[in-house]
Amino acid sequence: MPARCLPALLVLLSAALPCLAAESTTTEGRVSAVTVYQGQALVTRQIELENAGGLTEIVVTGLPAKVQPGSLYAEPGDGVVVRSVRYRTRPVEQDVRAEVRELDQQLQDLQDKLAANARRRALLGERTEYLKQMEGFTTGTANAELKSGVLNAETLKSLTQFVFQERTEIAEQELTSQVEERELRQELELRQRKRNQLTQGSAKTVREAVVFADLGQPGAKQLSLTYIVTDATWSPSYNLRADAEAGRVTVEYNASIQQMSGEDWTDVDMTLSTATPSLVATAPRLDPLAIRLAAPTPEQQAASRDFAKAKSELMQQQRKLATLRNSYAADSPVFDGPMAGERLNDMFADHIQSESAPNAPATPGFAGGRGGGFGGMFAGSSVTADAGLNRISDEMQLLDFNGDLGRGRVAEQQPANSQGISVSYQLESSASLPSRSDRQLIQIASLPLEGRFYRLATPVLTEFVYKEAMLVNSTDMVLLAGPSATFLAGEFVGRGEVPTVAAGESLQVGLGIDTALRVSRELVEKKSRTQGGNRLVTFDYQLSLENFSGEEVDVRLMDRLPKPNSDEIKVTLVEPGKPLSEDQEYLKKQRKDGLLRWDLKVPAGAAGLDQQTIAYTIQLEYDKQLQIVGMPAK
Incomplete structure (x- = not known):
C-alpha cells in the first residue's frame, strides 16, 4: 500500500470505532459515617450523582491532609461497577478549607x-x-x-x-x-x-480520589468512598452522679475526642472503637530458620547473660513492626525502596539501643552474628514487613537457644494495648466534630446503676473517712478505664479513676470525704518474751470510730496483718475484737493477703465516750537474733 494512503485509512478506522471517552464529574460528597479508633479514624463519604450513566471518572475532591492514600476504597451502589480508584494531589491558589x-x-x-x-x-x-x-x-x-x-x-x-x-x-x-x-x-x-x-504548615494542595466507574444506564447513582485518616483519637471519661437516698449512681460515660485530620465531621453516624484497623488482610509469611555452629563473640555472650532484657527489647520491636504492618498498605514506601531499612531503624528509635551506647549488650546475630546492638538490624537493605518480622523472630529464637534462661524470664504473650479488650460503641444520635486541636466531649451513654452505699475507714493510712458505693454494671456495655469527675447530690466532690468494668462486674466508686466521721488507730500495749530460740511479741491495737452526724451509717473499717515471705516469721491474729466481715469477695481477694475488715453500723452521735471501738491482738514469732524489716510491695 502506498505510504500516502495510510493517513486516510487511519481516519476511516478511527471514525468506525465507538467513542469510549469517559465523562468526568467532580464532587466532594458528604461525610456520612466515621469510626474513631485510638490513633486514627475510618471515614465514609457518600457520593450521589444525578442523571449519570456510562463510563465516568468521578473526582472526589477535598480529601483531608491526614488521609492515608493506601486506604482508599470505593463501595459501589446498585447498578455501579467500580473499575479503579487512585489518589492524586493538585496545587491550588487558595487553601481548600x-x-x-x-x-x-x-x-x-x-x-x-x-x-x-x-x-x-x-x-x-x-x-x-x-x-x-x-x-x-x-x-x-x-x-x-x-x-x-x-x-x-x-x-x-x-x-x-x-x-x-x-x-x-x-x-x-x-x-x-x-x-x-x-x-x-x-x-x-x-x-x-x-x-x-x-x-499545621500544610501547602495549598487539594487531595483527590479519582474513581473510574461504569454507571450503567443513566439515572441517579450512589457509591461510597472510605479511607483512613490519622491524628484522630478518643479516650473514655466519666461523670459519676450519686444519689445516696435512692441508692443509685448515674454513670455518664463520655468520650474525649481529638481530631485534627483536616476535615470537619458534620452530622455523621459515629462509632468509637478500641480495635486496630488494618490495611493488610493476609497473615505474615513464616520463613525457615537456618542455623550453624560458630564461636560466640563477647557481645553475644553479654546478651545471653542479660537474657530477660534482650528478649524484652526484641519483643517490643516485634510488636511495633507488626502494628506498622497492619497500618500501612503493602505498597507503602515504609517497607519498599533502598531506604526502607533506615526508615525502619528510625521508627524503632524509641525501642532499640544505639550502637554507640556504652556497655550496650548485643543480640546474638544469625548468619555468624553481627554484634553492636539492635541498631543495625535493618541497616543497608530493603526489607518488607514480613522479612522484618522474620528477622526479629530469628534473633529471638537464637536468643532462646543461646541465652541463660535462669537469669530472668519474660512473658511472651503480652496484650497489644493497655486496654486488653476490643469494644465498639455506636452513638445513638449523629455527631459533629470540627477538625481542631481541642479535645471535644461526646456522651456515649448514661447508665443508672444500683449500688450499696457505705463509708470506708483506713486508720493506718488516714484519719479521714470516705464515702463509697459498690455498683454492679447491670448493662451489656463494657466500661473502659478512664478518669472520672464525681458529684454527690449535685455537688462536685472530687476526681478519680474508673477501671475497666465488664458487663456484670462490680465497680467501686469513691464519693469524697465524710466530714461527720473520724477514725483513729492506737498501739495500746506491746509485750515481748523469749521461747526457745524465738522471740514472741504481742501487739494490742485499738481502732476508734466517731460519728458526729444525726444518722446511723455503715462503715467498712480496714486494717492489716504483716505478710511474711517465708515460714521464718509466724503471724497470728490472737483476738479480732469483733467478727471479721463475711463478704465473699473480701474473703476471696483481701483476707488471704492479711487485710482485716470489719463491717460496722455506727450509731448517730457516737462520739467521745460513746465512740465505737475495736480492740484486737496479733502475735509475731521469729528468730530472736534477727529483726523484722520491710520488703517492696509486689
Whole structure:
C-alpha cells in the first residue's frame, strides 16, 4: 500500500470505532459515617450523582491532609461497577478549607489596613517636613521685615498659630496611628497562629480520589468512598452522679475526642472503637530458620547473660513492626525502596539501643552474628514487613537457644494495648466534630446503676473517712478505664479513676470525704518474751470510730496483718475484737493477703465516750537474733 494512503485509512478506522471517552464529574460528597479508633479514624463519604450513566471518572475532591492514600476504597451502589480508584494531589491558589480561606481573607484585610496606616504615617511625615520649611520661610521673612521696619505682627501671629496647630494635630494623628498599628499587628499575629494551628504548615494542595466507574444506564447513582485518616483519637471519661437516698449512681460515660485530620465531621453516624484497623488482610509469611555452629563473640555472650532484657527489647520491636504492618498498605514506601531499612531503624528509635551506647549488650546475630546492638538490624537493605518480622523472630529464637534462661524470664504473650479488650460503641444520635486541636466531649451513654452505699475507714493510712458505693454494671456495655469527675447530690466532690468494668462486674466508686466521721488507730500495749530460740511479741491495737452526724451509717473499717515471705516469721491474729466481715469477695481477694475488715453500723452521735471501738491482738514469732524489716510491695 502506498505510504500516502495510510493517513486516510487511519481516519476511516478511527471514525468506525465507538467513542469510549469517559465523562468526568467532580464532587466532594458528604461525610456520612466515621469510626474513631485510638490513633486514627475510618471515614465514609457518600457520593450521589444525578442523571449519570456510562463510563465516568468521578473526582472526589477535598480529601483531608491526614488521609492515608493506601486506604482508599470505593463501595459501589446498585447498578455501579467500580473499575479503579487512585489518589492524586493538585496545587491550588487558595487553601481548600472554607475556614482557612476565611482566615486568609482576614489576614489580607489586616495587611491592607497596615499598608494604609503606613501610607498615612508617611503623609504625616511629609506634612511635618513641609511645616519645617514653612517655619524657615516665616522666620527669615520676619527678620527681614523687622530690619526694614515693615513687620506685620498680625500676619506673623497667624502663621505661628497655624504652625503650632498643625504640629499638635500631626502629633495626635501619629499617636493614633501608632496605637492602630500595634493593635493591627497583634490581631495579625493572632490570626496567623490560628491559621498555623488549623493547617499545621500544610501547602495549598487539594487531595483527590479519582474513581473510574461504569454507571450503567443513566439515572441517579450512589457509591461510597472510605479511607483512613490519622491524628484522630478518643479516650473514655466519666461523670459519676450519686444519689445516696435512692441508692443509685448515674454513670455518664463520655468520650474525649481529638481530631485534627483536616476535615470537619458534620452530622455523621459515629462509632468509637478500641480495635486496630488494618490495611493488610493476609497473615505474615513464616520463613525457615537456618542455623550453624560458630564461636560466640563477647557481645553475644553479654546478651545471653542479660537474657530477660534482650528478649524484652526484641519483643517490643516485634510488636511495633507488626502494628506498622497492619497500618500501612503493602505498597507503602515504609517497607519498599533502598531506604526502607533506615526508615525502619528510625521508627524503632524509641525501642532499640544505639550502637554507640556504652556497655550496650548485643543480640546474638544469625548468619555468624553481627554484634553492636539492635541498631543495625535493618541497616543497608530493603526489607518488607514480613522479612522484618522474620528477622526479629530469628534473633529471638537464637536468643532462646543461646541465652541463660535462669537469669530472668519474660512473658511472651503480652496484650497489644493497655486496654486488653476490643469494644465498639455506636452513638445513638449523629455527631459533629470540627477538625481542631481541642479535645471535644461526646456522651456515649448514661447508665443508672444500683449500688450499696457505705463509708470506708483506713486508720493506718488516714484519719479521714470516705464515702463509697459498690455498683454492679447491670448493662451489656463494657466500661473502659478512664478518669472520672464525681458529684454527690449535685455537688462536685472530687476526681478519680474508673477501671475497666465488664458487663456484670462490680465497680467501686469513691464519693469524697465524710466530714461527720473520724477514725483513729492506737498501739495500746506491746509485750515481748523469749521461747526457745524465738522471740514472741504481742501487739494490742485499738481502732476508734466517731460519728458526729444525726444518722446511723455503715462503715467498712480496714486494717492489716504483716505478710511474711517465708515460714521464718509466724503471724497470728490472737483476738479480732469483733467478727471479721463475711463478704465473699473480701474473703476471696483481701483476707488471704492479711487485710482485716470489719463491717460496722455506727450509731448517730457516737462520739467521745460513746465512740465505737475495736480492740484486737496479733502475735509475731521469729528468730530472736534477727529483726523484722520491710520488703517492696509486689
